[in-house]
Amino acid sequence: MPRPPQPHKPPREDTEKIAGLPAVAALFAHDPALVLRLFFDERYKAQAAPFCKVLAAARKPYRQVATEELTKIAGSPLHGGIIAVVRPRAVPLFDPQAAKGWAAAGQPLLILDGVGNPHNLGAIARTMAFFGLKHLVLSDHSGQAMPSEAAWRVAEGGLEWLDVSRAKDLPRVLKLLSAHYRVIGTALGDHRPVDEVLSKKTKPIALVLGNEEEGLPAATQAACGELLTIPGAGRVQSLNVAATAAILISRLALI
CATH class of the missing domain: 3.30.1330.30 (Ribosomal protein L30/S12)
Structure with a gap:
């Protein structure tokens, strides 16, 4: 029937x-x-x-x-x-030409590669807005969080102040950025301390942060011109990525 x-x-x-x-x-x-x-x-x-x-x-x-x-x-x-x-908002693709203009204006850039927790994304956006940083690039890493209801809530309005874009093939993008930015990755281990790296004033800084479990992927690290670490007391291995971002963003805002 x-x-x-x-x-x-x-x-x-x-x-x-x-x-x-x-x-x-x-x-x-x-x-x-x-x-x-x-x-x-x-x-x-x-x-x-x-x-x-x-x-x-x-x-x-x-x-x-x-x-x-x-x-x-x-x-x-x-x-x-x-x-x-x-209505949902699409995250546009990263525009290298726009980044050239940001660098010419001396504007720093924050890049996240694999930061999967939307609460961390929201906290980082809130810190960026607080200190007046504007440009946030999110990688195409399979685990990378994008703006979501949780991220918007934790950001407390911070995401509204940011220019957020997404980058395909981040190592390639970092190589393009190196013409105009000092591309600096964060990593654990025996790398130069943050004060030593950020005290050098040449090009504006594009700062790259990875996730808490694995840090930056090897290809992303290789595409960074420099690596830095935040020295600690050794009692715990590392900081939460949002805490790391807050320390470094506050430093970038003073450069």
């Missing part, structure tokens, strides 16, 4: 959720057109008012809901009392 006609199901909407007041506020400050809907609980009624005004002008929905319902919408209790539902 022929199957009866099935009810039509609308296609699933491709969206992301940006949670927490700092992240939502940064989103409305930088790109409010991305926002499709807004939900908030009683705690953030006053703070959400200007966002609601923007959405009302664009004829987009917003609603105050109970905290329990907000948790269901977010799929997690880690929503900070307010959620913006947005």
Whole structure:
């Protein structure tokens, strides 16, 4: 027997959720057109008012809901009392010509190769925004985290301030960058200490960080012009990659 006609199901909407007041506020400050809907609980009624005004002008929905319902919408209790539902944003390919201009302006560059934890990505983005660094490149490593709901939340709005791109074949990209940047990788072991490396002022710095389990892949290390390490007391082997990034980003901001 022929199957009866099935009810039509609308296609699933491709969206992301940006949670927490700092992240939502940064989103409305930088790109409010991305926002499709807004939900908030009683705690953030006053703070959400200007966002609601923007959405009302664009004829987009917003609603105050109970905290329990907000948790269901977010799929997690880690929503900070307010959620913006947005269209996903593609991460563009790295543009070597743009990087040439960044170098000419003396702007440092941070590159992540295989940093798979989205919380670490968010923490690094937050640190970059705090210290005023702008350019973040993510490799095509199979384990590399890309901007996600977790990364946006942990970044506390920091990702909105960054120019994020993705690089195919990172060793090749690093060789291209070496014409305009000092390409410096981070690694454990007997490498030059951070103070010695960063005190030399020539070209702007492109700093490359790997993941916590394996560090930088061998091909990436080979493509770096220099390697540095952060000396410690020897009680633990290494720092969390977000902590390493924070130390080095603070130093880059002073160069």
